[in-house]
Amino acid sequence: MRQPEPVPSPIGAYARKIDGRERIAGRAQFVADLTVPRMAHAKFVRSPHPHARIVAIHLDAALALPGVFGACIGEELPKRYGVIPVAQDETALALGKVRYIGEPVVCIAAVDEETAHRACAAVRVDYEVLPPVLTIEDALDASKPVIHDYARKPSNVLRRVHQAYGNVDAGFAAAEVVIEEEYVYPGSTHAALESHAALAQVEPDGKLTLWSSTQNPHYVHRDVARVLGLREQDVRLIKPAVGAGYGGKCDPFCTDICSAYLARKLGRPVRIVLEREEVFYAHRGRHPTRLWLKMGFSAAGDITAIDFKAWADGGAYASYGVVTSYYLGVFMTLPYRVENYRFESHRLYTNKPPCGPKRGHGAIQPRFALEAHLDKAAARLGLDPAELRRRNCIEPNTETCNGLRVTSVGIRECIDAVVKASGYETRRGTLGPGRGLGLAASAYMCGALHPVYQNEMPHSAVQVKIDRSGEVVVSAGTADIGQGSNHMLAGLVAAELGLHPEDIRVIEGDTSLTPVDLGSYSSRVTFMAGNAALAGVRPLRAKIVEAVAAKLGCAPEEVRFGLAGHPERGDGPRVGTETSDVSWVDAVWLAEERFGPLIHAGGYTPPKIGSRFRRQSVGPSPAYSFTAQVAEVAVDEETGEVRVEKVWVAHDCGRVLNLAIVEGQIEGCVYMGVGEAVSEEQAYDKGLIRAPSLLEYKVPTIHECPEIVVFPVESHDPEGPLGAKEAGEGPQLSTVPAIANAIHDATGLWLNDPPFTPEKVLRALDRRRRSGGR
């Protein structure tokens, strides 16, 4: 191809994702698209009870049906698993007891899905029904039955965390205004369009290949091997295209373990694709959380102390719940200065589908309370809410009272950008009844300093191979789930070599072909795998520089990449100086001749940041992102309907690597926040989920999605890849409180319990009308 112009740097450009077109065109291959010869289809028999002992399982009628190949039950897979080593309490199929309605009990493989479905209906399970534990109050009540009754210390409290920093009592004593309130944040689920799915096949050599729709190939790989009693090296886990996760595909699932087990047991490949109803049972969504928050403020608006308690209703299994119990409290010291902070959290077991990580994991609920609290404080103190926030903002390069080392901070720029663009300071309070503006800000992490299982190895590794054909292959254990990690890797490598991102081939998420990456969770991938990619490509770039300099007889520092090609030869980008150069392929030849094969793997290990606090092992991150947003809402005072009309959102992502992806991620966060604010709730009646379908579980449609105006803020993190930080989760944290604060501006109502559905809002309006309010 002709290349008359130098290759522009892809960094910061608004660029189409390298793998975007195949998805738009329907060519990307998801697990449900994969078929292999002799493949069986499996389905689950699920529990109709929230809490019951399994007395007997009768499989005969099901196994006798023509087309049924076989089944498995919990006793065949007794090893308890879970990504967090201290809380491995899960089995793929219920073992002895069922703990929520919808829990898998039997898995049956058959010639097709319809036969498997009929076979499941033919299974009879005898249960001894137990009283269920369904609420936070139940779980804290010692007289209720214990859900995990095999444990050494039987209790429905998975984890209690208590931390205190500074002198909280003195902080309150010094306060001019103290505000204390309760908030209730609802459960919600991810609603990724692709359901969980897995395909397992025993290869001719006897080893197992598992294709899984997962965010975390590495953790699933480890757990599947362990539960099946295989060596990890004999299991190959491949993550094909994944139709989003949002945290919902971070755990190993019954699909992974049962397809792998049945493939070995039956001697034929087995594919399992969950139905939408089953995705609601797999869940791992937002913990319904009760929050109690007390904050002290000086007359000038400085935060003098925070005292905070949270009770998280975690459902029947631990999942990432231990981590949740920390995330509920850790980020409350950001982005505002606070010297005196105390928090206590409980992560509880109940007889409902397990909660886990959902976008903004654990930090969404307390952020809602804190940001609503700040507006209440501003009202009490007669301060502008933006000014109250600004005066409390932390500065770059600080350490918080709970020991978080903070490097780059762009929070002031974020607040300024959205306040200015929305006209917040002049328009708030003036839009008339039923219309209002609300502001909120937040901070989030860029990956965890510590891995979920203890080890000193790199968190990310990326191998770069440059072939004498000129092809650049980047191999990484990362999991692109639609968020754009493939493009991120390609863009960084392309920028170093003067190539286009489309010129880079990315091979990802294959435990046999790609080096380990811990996975797509905790907003870690850009920061960690991005740094690993740079560490992988830079030594190869140096070799090419040296070889080209030797050939051209110039100094190495004179060598440039991505020079314009020669139009008459129609070749691609070139390497060299202003006066002489070689083609990209020749440059690679020169380097390979001089140095041998051009293959290098780079790794990223987070810095060892000592904390004053020994217990603070969950929460610290190498860097933090910051967000501020203003929402404009219209409230219909006759129907109670809240319409979020526009959101201005500024996010400090360190450095924009691809503007299209950054904007898309931020818009996605706001969209998801709007759903949690106005319509989404994973609710249950006596343990039975109310809305197990995308018809009745109300994610917003395009009609409910506001206009979203994005302002990227670049704080150039000193440790981020080219200065970049995360953009995929943090922006959701402040959406719901911005909307709540806007509803207050519109109606005068403080609503402490999202979602702000029409009936809830109308009830609050009616209550106020009855009591003589406006």
Added chain:
Amino acid sequence: MLPLPRFDFADPTDLAELVRLAGEPGARLVSGGTDLLPSMKHRLFAPTRLVSTMRVPELRQVEPLPEGGLSLGAAVTLREVAAMPVVQRDYPALAKAARTVATPTIQAMGTIGGNVMLDTRCRYYNQPAGWRVALGGCLKCEGPVCHVAPKGKGCYAAHSADTVPVMMLLDVSVVFATAHGERHVPIRELYGVDGRTWLQVPGGSVLVRLEVPPPGAPIAYRKLRARGAIDYPQLLTAVQHIHDTWRCVVSAVGPAPLRLEATSPPELVEAAMAEVQPLTTHLASPAWRKKLVRVELARAMAELGIG
């Protein structure tokens, strides 16, 4: 994916053959299938044969009626109805109602006849089979009690056809073909008071066409739904003012749409507030939906410039 149960399929091109096949045991008519097939996936019923209406010419026909008005074939799609110049000109409320059904893709598949024959809906009924087992069964399908009214004897599943309230105010006549000839039923007499037997037509009847009388007074139509697309109605209201009479139809609150008349707008609203009793058939609470009856009727009347 949730698999469909197994069934045979027939798509006759001849009306007599369609009527014959529809009368066979285990047969069920299908047009667009947008409501029927999801319900079959939920195992709400399991016909052994689906008989398609879509290739029978009489059911695809649209023509003026000799004495004025319009004959709409049952298998004309909702999108076609909404796009017809004659419908947009003479029956704009019907065009609007057709455009509120679900989504554009479903309007392209779903038919006007299918909407008239739409199954009643309930939060306990329209659920997957395993969910209903955990519930203890739904009265309309397999269970001993109705979870909406556990002490009652009836089924309260709600009429949810978006286009029907307008057609009731238009006094549409529904024409069925049976083995014994044609049968005309006024649409306002088509629906019964129990959610299980909401259609007052003998089995084996095939809806052939809808005869819409010549246009009369304007109709205001409103659909209340949780979101601006996709959703079934939480409340449907259609209002018309003819001389000294104010008429309305309120639907999605019980097995049959309620048709009310009064001599003034306030009386009409009060009549509706007295008659309409939303139940827990929807996730939105009955109390809120009841309050919205007044709001929606007032807004519909405002659209007509009355009230």
